[in-house]
Structures are given as structure tokens and as C-alpha cells.
């Protein structure tokens with residue numbers, strides 16, 4: 001989502017609009033513009049992923065727009081970064097009180113602005129997608145989105161299939177998952193394969209996460225059925 005995110009820039013000063021547009025488009029974002037408060041409310045219907053909102057605007061000011069964004073169920077979780085003039089120290093606090101996620105004072109460095117935009121979008125993506133949250137079980141830590149697994153503090157890189165396989169086992173720790181279930185969850189209905197595919201990937205996975213792959217302690221084989229991730233305290 002980050003690379004293709006749509007950003008609504010609400011700003012009445014054309015040179016700042018162009019500076020923002022140039023720097024955001026360079027990063028691959030799509031940019032839509034509103035030059036005043038009423039236009040901003042209209043452009044919100046285009047479902048932006050983030051709003052860069054100037055505080056001092058003709059018509060409705062940034063505070064009022066932010067309040068309306070938060071007050072509308074359709075946009076209440078939309079990330080908002082306030083742009084404020086450097087002298088308006090009080091506005092910083094007010095900007096946060098109205099529910100802005102962050103604020104940036106003018107003049108700003110484009111690089112810092114882009115970094116903030118990225119950070120806020122990343123956070124919003126994580127919150128919207130609980131499946132991207134870190135998963136822990138015994139010595140295992142899974143970091144979805146990166147296909148990384150840590151065994152204790154030792155990192156192992158998994159292939160996407162190995163990762164998905166482990167994720168399903170860990171999320172169902174203590175339960176036996178049969179091969180058909182795993183094949184379906186990890187490879188999908190379309191994939192033409194037999195259940196030995198699962199066994200092969202379990203073997204790779206054990207080589208990466210088990211202290212002794214020939215005597216697995218984490219992923220148990222349940223003969224004739226499938227696999228179980230051992231429930232660990």
C-alpha cells in the first residue's frame with residue numbers, strides 16, 4: 001500500500017503545494033490537492049490514505065477539518081499530519097488535541113516530511129492488518145511482512161511458503177493440523193500438488209528452526225494425521 005498510497009494535500013499556498021507534490025510523487029505516492037477547507041471536505045470522498053493538512057486555511061481551518069475527519073465514521077481512522085507555521089507553538093498542542101497523528105512545522109525539510117509520511121502510513125497499515133503483528137510462541141518470533149523468524153535471538157530467513165506454514169502452525173499451537181488443511185491454507189485450492197509438498201516444506205522448516213532437525217521439539221509429526229506445533233509456556 002505504501003508505494004501506491006494516495007495523499008490529500010490541503011494547503012492554500014501554491015509554492016508549498018508544489019514542493020509537497022514534487023517530493024511525494026518522487027516517492028511514488030499519488031497526490032490530490034485541495035486549496036481550501038471546503039474543497040478538502042469534497043476531496044475526502046476520493047478516499048485518500050493520508051491527509052497533509054495545513055492549519056491556516058481560508059474557509060474552514062485545519063483544526064475544524066481535522067475534527068470533522070475524526071467525527072465521521074468513514075474517516076475517523078484516516079491518518080492526518082498537520083502543517084503549522086513555526087511561530088505558532090500553541091497550535092502544535094492544539095493540532096494534537098484535535099486528533100492529528102503528527103505535525104510538522106514550516107519551513108520543513110522535504111526529506112523529514114517524507115519520512116514522517118512513511119512512518120505514519122506504515123503504522124496505519126499495521127493497525128489495519130492485525131495479521132502483520134509480531135507473533136511469539138516459545139523461542140519463536142515471527143515478523144509477518146518480512147518473512148523473518150527468530151529462534152531466540154538468532155534470525156532465520158524463510159521462504160514465503162515456509163513462513164506461512166510456520167505461521168499457521170504457531171497460530172494453532174497445540175492443535176494437530178492435517179496435511180490437506182495446510183496445503184489448502186498455504187498453497188491454496190488452485191495449487192496442484194499432493195500432500196508430500198507439505199512434508200517437504202516441514203523438513204526445510206525444521207532445518208531452519210529446530211536445534212536438532214532429526215529430533216524435532218517444536219513441530220511434532222502426528223503419524224497418519226499431520227503436524228502440531230508444540231504448545232510452549
Ligand code: CA
Pocket residue numbers: 011012013054055056057
Ligand atoms: Ca496556509
